[in-house]
Amino acid sequence: MGRKSDARERLLETAARLVPERGYHGVGVQELCNVAGIKPGSFYYLFPSKQQLVIAVLEKTWEDTRNYIFTPIQTSNLSPLEKIREFFMRTCHLHAHRSSEGKPVLGCTFAVLGGELATQDQVINRKVQEIFSLFTGYFEEWITQAYEDELIALPKERIPDTAKALLCYTEGVALIARIHNDAETFSRMAEGALRLANPKK
Amino acid sequence: MGRKSDARERLLETAARLVPERGYHGVGVQELCNVAGIKPGSFYYLFPSKQQLVIAVLEKTWEDTRNYIFTPIQTSNLSPLEKIREFFMRTCHLHAHRSSEGKPVLGCTFAVLGGELATQDQVINRKVQEIFSLFTGYFEEWITQAYEDELIALPKERIPDTAKALLCYTEGVALIARIHNDAETFSRMAEGALRLANPKK
Amino acid sequence: MGRKSDARERLLETAARLVPERGYHGVGVQELCNVAGIKPGSFYYLFPSKQQLVIAVLEKTWEDTRNYIFTPIQTSNLSPLEKIREFFMRTCHLHAHRSSEGKPVLGCTFAVLGGELATQDQVINRKVQEIFSLFTGYFEEWITQAYEDELIALPKERIPDTAKALLCYTEGVALIARIHNDAETFSRMAEGALRLANPKK
Amino acid sequence: MGRKSDARERLLETAARLVPERGYHGVGVQELCNVAGIKPGSFYYLFPSKQQLVIAVLEKTWEDTRNYIFTPIQTSNLSPLEKIREFFMRTCHLHAHRSSEGKPVLGCTFAVLGGELATQDQVINRKVQEIFSLFTGYFEEWITQAYEDELIALPKERIPDTAKALLCYTEGVALIARIHNDAETFSRMAEGALRLANPKK
DNA sequence: TATGAATGAGCGTTCATTCAT
DNA sequence: TATGAATGAACGCTCATTCAT
Numbered sequence: 098m099g100r101k102s103d104a105r106e107r108l109l110e111t112a113a114r115l116v117p118e119r120g121y122h123g124v125g126v127q128e129l130c131n132v133a134g135i136k137p138g139s140f141y142y143l144f145p146s147k148q149q150l151v152i153a154v155l156e157k158t159w160e161d162t163r164n165y166i167f168t169p170i171q172t173s174n175l176s177p178l179e180k181i182r183e184f185f186m187r188t189c190h191l192h193a194h195r196s197s198e199g200k201p202v203l204g205c206t207f208a209v210l211g212g213e214l215a216t217q218d219q220v221i222n223r224k225v226q227e228i229f230s231l232f233t234g235y236f237e238e239w240i241t242q243a244y245e246d247e248l249i250a251l252p253k254e255r256i257p258d259t260a261k262a263l264l265c266y267t268e269g270v271a272l273i274a275r276i277h278n279d280a281e282t283f284s285r286m287a288e289g290a291l292r293l294a295n296p297k298k
Numbered sequence: 299m300g301r302k303s304d305a306r307e308r309l310l311e312t313a314a315r316l317v318p319e320r321g322y323h324g325v326g327v328q329e330l331c332n333v334a335g336i337k338p339g340s341f342y343y344l345f346p347s348k349q350q351l352v353i354a355v356l357e358k359t360w361e362d363t364r365n366y367i368f369t370p371i372q373t374s375n376l377s378p379l380e381k382i383r384e385f386f387m388r389t390c391h392l393h394a395h396r397s398s399e400g401k402p403v404l405g406c407t408f409a410v411l412g413g414e415l416a417t418q419d420q421v422i423n424r425k426v427q428e429i430f431s432l433f434t435g436y437f438e439e440w441i442t443q444a445y446e447d448e449l450i451a452l453p454k455e456r457i458p459d460t461a462k463a464l465l466c467y468t469e470g471v472a473l474i475a476r477i478h479n480d481a482e483t484f485s486r487m488a489e490g491a492l493r494l495a496n497p498k499k
Numbered sequence: 500m501g502r503k504s505d506a507r508e509r510l511l512e513t514a515a516r517l518v519p520e521r522g523y524h525g526v527g528v529q530e531l532c533n534v535a536g537i538k539p540g541s542f543y544y545l546f547p548s549k550q551q552l553v554i555a556v557l558e559k560t561w562e563d564t565r566n567y568i569f570t571p572i573q574t575s576n577l578s579p580l581e582k583i584r585e586f587f588m589r590t591c592h593l594h595a596h597r598s599s600e601g602k603p604v605l606g607c608t609f610a611v612l613g614g615e616l617a618t619q620d621q622v623i624n625r626k627v628q629e630i631f632s633l634f635t636g637y638f639e640e641w642i643t644q645a646y647e648d649e650l651i652a653l654p655k656e657r658i659p660d661t662a663k664a665l666l667c668y669t670e671g672v673a674l675i676a677r678i679h680n681d682a683e684t685f686s687r688m689a690e691g692a693l694r695l696a697n698p699k700k
Numbered sequence: 701m702g703r704k705s706d707a708r709e710r711l712l713e714t715a716a717r718l719v720p721e722r723g724y725h726g727v728g729v730q731e732l733c734n735v736a737g738i739k740p741g742s743f744y745y746l747f748p749s750k751q752q753l754v755i756a757v758l759e760k761t762w763e764d765t766r767n768y769i770f771t772p773i774q775t776s777n778l779s780p781l782e783k784i785r786e787f788f789m790r791t792c793h794l795h796a797h798r799s800s801e802g803k804p805v806l807g808c809t810f811a812v813l814g815g816e817l818a819t820q821d822q823v824i825n826r827k828v829q830e831i832f833s834l835f836t837g838y839f840e841e842w843i844t845q846a847y848e849d850e851l852i853a854l855p856k857e858r859i860p861d862t863a864k865a866l867l868c869y870t871e872g873v874a875l876i877a878r879i880h881n882d883a884e885t886f887s888r889m890a891e892g893a894l895r896l897a898n899p900k901k
Numbered sequence: 902t903a904t905g906a907a908t909g910a911g912c913g914t915t916c917a918t919t920c921a922t
Numbered sequence: 923t924a925t926g927a928a929t930g931a932a933c934g935c936t937c938a939t940t941c942a943t
Contacts (some may be wrong), residue, residue, distance in 0.1 A: 102927070118417050122323030126913055138929045141914065201417045211477040212413045213321050216402045225477060255489075261474075262467075262490030265483075269470020273462075276412040276426055282466075288456075289463030289494050305903090327938055339904040339941085348938065506924090522816050524725030528917055540920085540925040549917065603819045613879040614815045618721050618804045627879055657891075663876075664892030667885075668865075671872020675864075678814040678828060684868075690858075691865030695892050705906070729934055741908045744935060 105143045108133045113154045117206035120213050121151060121221075151210065152224055158206045159228050165191065167235050177243035178296055181236075181263070182287050185270070189283035196280045204275030208268045229264060236260040240294055249294050262293050306344045309334045314355045318407040321414050322352060322422075352411065353425055359407045360429050366392065368436050378444035379497055382437075382464070383488050386471070390484035397481045405476030409469045430465060437461040441495055450495045463494050507545045510535045515556045519608040522615050523553060523623075553612065554626055560608045561630050567593065569637050579645035580698055583638075583665070584689050587672070591685035598682045606677030610670045631666060638662040642696055651696045664695050708746045711736045716757045720809040723816050724754060724824075754813065755827055761809045762831050768794065770838050780846035781899055784839075784866070785890050788873070792886035799883045807878030811871045832867060839863040843897055852897045865896050 111133040115124045126147050130137050144150040166187050170180050192202050203209070211225035237260035243249045244256060251259060266289065274282035312334040316325045327348050331338045345351040367388050371381050393403050404410070412426035438461035444450045445457060452460060467490065475483035513535040517526045528549050532539045546552040568589050572582050594604050605611070613627035639662035645651045646658060653661060668691065676684035714736040718727045729750055733740050747753040769790050773783050795805050806812070814828035840863035846852045847859060854862060869892065877885035 104928080120323070120414050120418070122321075123414075123418055125911070127911075136929050138914095138916085138931080139927080142926090142928060147913065204413070204416075208473055208477075209413055212405070212410055212473050213324075215405075215476045215479070216319050217321075217324055222477060229474070229477070258486055259490070262487055265470035265474050265487055265490070266463075266467045266494075267470065268473050269466035269468065272409055272413050272469050272473060273430070273466050275416045276409075276423060276430070278416070285459055286463055286466055289460070289466070292463075292493055292496050293467075293490050295493050326936070328936080337904050338939095339906075340902095342939065343903060520819050522725075522820075524723075525816075525820055527915070529915080538925050539918095540927075541923095543918065544924060606815070606818075610875055611815055614807070614812055614875050615723050615726075617807075617878045617881070619723075619726055624879060631876070631879070660888055661892070664869075664889050664895075667872035667876050667889055667892070668869045668896075669872065670875050671868035671870065674811055674815050674871050674875060675832070675868050677818045678811075678825060678832070680818070687861055688865055688868055691862070691868070691896050694898050695869075695895055697895050707907080728932070730932075739908055741910080741935095741937085742906080745905090745907060750934065 104133070104135050104139065108135055108140070108143055108150070109153055109157060112150050113157050116151060116154050117158070117203045117209060118201060120209055121147075121218075122213070148218060148220060151221055155207065155210065155221070155224050155228060159231065163231075171235070176248070177239045177246060178248055178291055178294065180239045181290050181294065184267075185283050185287035185290055188271075189280060189287075192274065192280035192283060196278075202274050202278045202280050202282075205268055205271035208271055209275070212272075229268075232267070233260050233264050236263045243294060243296075248296060250297050251295050259294060263290060266290055266293055305334070305336045305340060309336055309341070309344055309351070310354055310358060313351050314358055317352060317355055318359070318404045318410060319402060321410055322348075322419075323414070349419060349421060352422055356408065356411065356422070356425050356429060360432065364432075372436070377449070378440045378447060379449055379492055379495065381440045382491050382495065385468075386484050386488035386491055389472075390481060390488075393475065393481035393484060397479075403475050403479045403481050406469055406472035409472055410476070413473075430469075433468070434461045434465050437464040444495060444497075449497060451498050452496050460495060464491060467491055467494055506535070506537045506541060510537055510542070510545055510552070511555055511559060514552050515559050518553060518556055519560070519605045519611060520603060522611055523549075523620075524615070550620060550622060553623055557609065557612065557623070557626050557630060561633065565633075573637070578650070579641045579648060580650055580693055580696065582641045583692050583696065586669075587685050587689035587692055590673075591682060591689075594676065594682035594685060598680075604676050604680045604682050604684075607670055607673035610673055611677070614674075631670075634669070635662045635666050638665045645696060645698075650698060652699050653697050661696060665692060668692055668695055707736070707738045707742060711738055711743070711746055711753070712756055712760060715753050716760050719754060719757050720761070720806045720812055721804060723812055724750075724821075725816070751821060751823060754824055758810065758813065758824070758827050758831060762834065766834075774838070779851065780842045780849060781851055781894055781897060783842045784893050784897065787870075788886050788890035788893055791874075792883055792890075795877065795883035795886060799881075805877050805881045805883050805885075807876075808871055808874035811874055812878070815875075832871075835870070836863050836867050839866040846897060846899075851899060853900050854898050862897060866893060869893055869896055 108129060111129055112124070115129065115132065126140055127137055129150075130140055135143070144153070166184065170183050170187070173180070173183070175183055196202055207225045207228050210221055211229075214221045237257060240249070240251075240256050240259055240263070244251060244253060266286075270282060270286045270290075273286075274280060309330060312330055313325070316330065316333065327341055328338060330351075331341055336344075345354070367385065371384050371388070374381070374384070376384055397403055408426045408429050411422055412430075415422045438457060441450070441452075441457050441460055441464070445452060445454060467487075471483055471487045471491075474487075475481060510531060513531055514526070517531065517534065528542055529539060531552075532542055537545070542552075546555070568586065572585050572589070575582070575585070577585055598604055609627045609630050612623055613631075616623045639658060642651070642653075642658050642661055642665070646653060646655060668688075672684055672688045672692075675688075676682060711732060714732055715727070718732065718735065729743055730740055732753075733743055738746070747756070769787065773786050773790070776783070776786070778786055799805055810828045810831050813824055814832075817824045840859060843852070843854075843859050843862055843866070847854060847856060869889075873885060873889045873893075876889075877883060
């Protein structure tokens with residue numbers, strides 16, 4: 098039986114750290130190997146291509162997003178609209194923590210890679226679309242609940258587009274936070290997210 | 299008043315076409331030269347670096363954005379809130395036209411380059427921030443007018459953040475339109491933009 | 500009398516299929532392993548090197564050549580000159596059958612590897628020379644018989660060189676068949692082979 | 701105006717020396733650059749690809765073959781059949797000269813590359829086919845002349861196939877000469893070439 | 902003023918092979 | 923006996939940029 102090691106995991110973690118920061122073209126395979134402490138020839142034993150490594154990064158990042166952001170909100174007993182605000186506050190806290198360590202504000206990994214590769218890599222682009230539809234799923238659930246609780250003044254048929262609008266707003270906020278390297282953008286923009294749902298009174 | 303070569307202009311136009319589509323790292327200097335029909339050695343006579351060419355692209359793209367989107371809206375006699383909607387509709391038309399010619403939906407050039415290079419090139423990043431502040435200026439003007447016309451239910455001190463929220467939403471919509479290669483995103487999301495301003499009734 | 504893994508055999512068969520088609524450098528060890536369904540680590544348990552696998556391919560291919568081409572001709576009661584023609588016709592049939600299945604015409608495996616590696620791998624080159632001398636042995640036997648049967652006008656001392664000329668012609672025909680991907684080359688060129696032996700009348 | 705240099709020519713000459721000796725896969729771009737004394741990044745300024753460099757090598761080698769072998773024979777007043785023999789003798793002399801300097805016998809560059817890449821690179825394969833048809837053109841001319849001078853006993857309609865048989869024989873002889881690293885093969889096999897044309901008496 | 906020629910560092914990837922288990 | 927894991931060197935090629943002319 099062969100040797101066991103965590104090389105694959107180290108590579109994935111390294112990529113999950115560097116790629117969201119500098120983008121797809123901003124990180125080379127060699128650098129990933131150097132930082133992860135694996136030899137250059139080993140990369141392609143562990144992953145079939147740089148593209149597939151990034152797909153794995155997207156999946157891992159989604160897992161983290163779900164575990165640290167969506168699931169805690171989902172299992173809380175916050176009201177639907179408070180869940181939306183909480184989504185922004187949690188995102189803010191995560192970024193603020195990173196930022197306090199001197200690291201740059203990343204914004205949203207999915208938006209960064211989707212925006213960069215939309216016209217260049219359909220495999221990655223599809224994966225980003227797929228993950229965005231999971232975001233929208235949560236948003237739609239919260240807005241539907243708010244609708245049923247009569248917290249918002251919105252015709253029922255506008256719920257899906259409103260969920261999508263929330264996705265757009267979320268990703269736009271993340272992008273601006275990245276460009277201004279300012280984690281507080283998330284908290285300052287939280288109020289706007291609520292207005293998108295058109296709350297009563 | 300001698301005859302002037304249009305090489306610089308051709309190069310700039312080529313870059314303004316290719317860079318928003320494929321991003322900074324997605325287009326090489328050599329390809330730009332080939333497409334523009336200029337010799338590789340001439341590039342660095344005309345521009346000091348790829349970075350500076352892209353700065354010029356950003357400026358030119360901003361000029362176009364102002365001329366084709368902001369100025370016509372500004373000089374129209376639309377109500378402030380209708381101006382916000384018109385901003386999305388005009389953006390939608392421009393992208394839909396390109397899309398009907400089989401070209402990919404670009405989203406927002408500033409967001410594309412800002413997102414890609416936020417952690418890698420501060421010169422370009424500053425330029426993007428600068429242009430975004432021009433966007434926000436228009437938005438703030440419209441929202442202020444709406445406030446003064448008593449069209450929106452918003453405390454005065456929330457106007458600047460609301461303008462910024464509108465920028466975030468705008469850029470998020472553009473990003474999602476790019477990732478889904480769907481120009482109609484702009485028109486479907488226009489309604490959300492208005493809600494950000496919290497219109498009365 | 501324990502059960503024996505057929506991994507070695509599968510690897511050899513895979514190599515005997517891929518190497519003649521694409522040459523030594525055209526097939527990698529990893530691809531051979533993938534296609535044969537063996538693990539990369541096992542390769543070097545089964546064979547000391549890629550070179551030695553190819554040596555085994557050459558030996559196996561020679562076995563097949565002897566069994567399907569030379570031995571049937573040898574045990575037939577064809578006249579010596581008809582044997583030469585039959586050699587080309589049998590070769591033609593084999594290639595035509597492969598070709599009808601959409602596979603490329605291989606020509607002669609020995610020539611392909613000998614030509615590619617003549618200046619690079621003396622072990623393989625020697626093996627090819629050795630096999631070519633077996634070819635020449637058959638040819639010389641047939642020509643000697645034709646000489647004794649007074650079918651050809653050739654001084655006795657020219658027989659060895661004529662056998663060698665027949666080898667050259669054979670390999671040249673195979674090479675041209677490969678390059679033109681045309682199995683019928685073998686049948687169209689059969690007549691020339693006979694003329695090399697200078698038949699009477 | 702730019703700098704002038706013979707770098708392209710040096711690279712082509714280096715390739716024309718190394719590629720026929722070791723084959724396409726046997727010589728790397730880096731090695732070609734090192735030997736030619738050009739820097740690795742310059743290769744792709746001078747040639748669009750390794751493939752196209754080899755196409756240039758084939759064209760140059762054909763020029764040389766025509767100038768040093770075919771044209772002198774063509775402009776001689778040898779009889780048609782003597783021309784065939786002369787073709788082998790000239791080829792022999794060229795190889796013997798190289799061989800006396802300790803260099804390996806190359807055989808035929810076209811056959812080496814055609815055989816190696818027949819199933820892998822159709823652009824190179826076509827170029828080889830094209831050059832072979834030029835060979836056949838000369839052979840057919842000589843055989844036709846021999847037919848008209850009544851030097852050979854061959855039905856007129858067999859002339860094209862006989863020319864092709866001569867090509868096969870030529871290439872086979874070259875291949876065997878390469879594999880045995882024996883320049884004299886060409887002279888010893890010359891007689892066989894004549895028999896292919898079925899000379900009278 | 903303008904450019905043909907060149908450059909060194911780096912790209913993502915594949916190579917035949919080794920080795921601890 | 924058999925293999926999963928790994929390796930360093932090399933692969934063909936592209937990068938943004940420089941410079942002599």
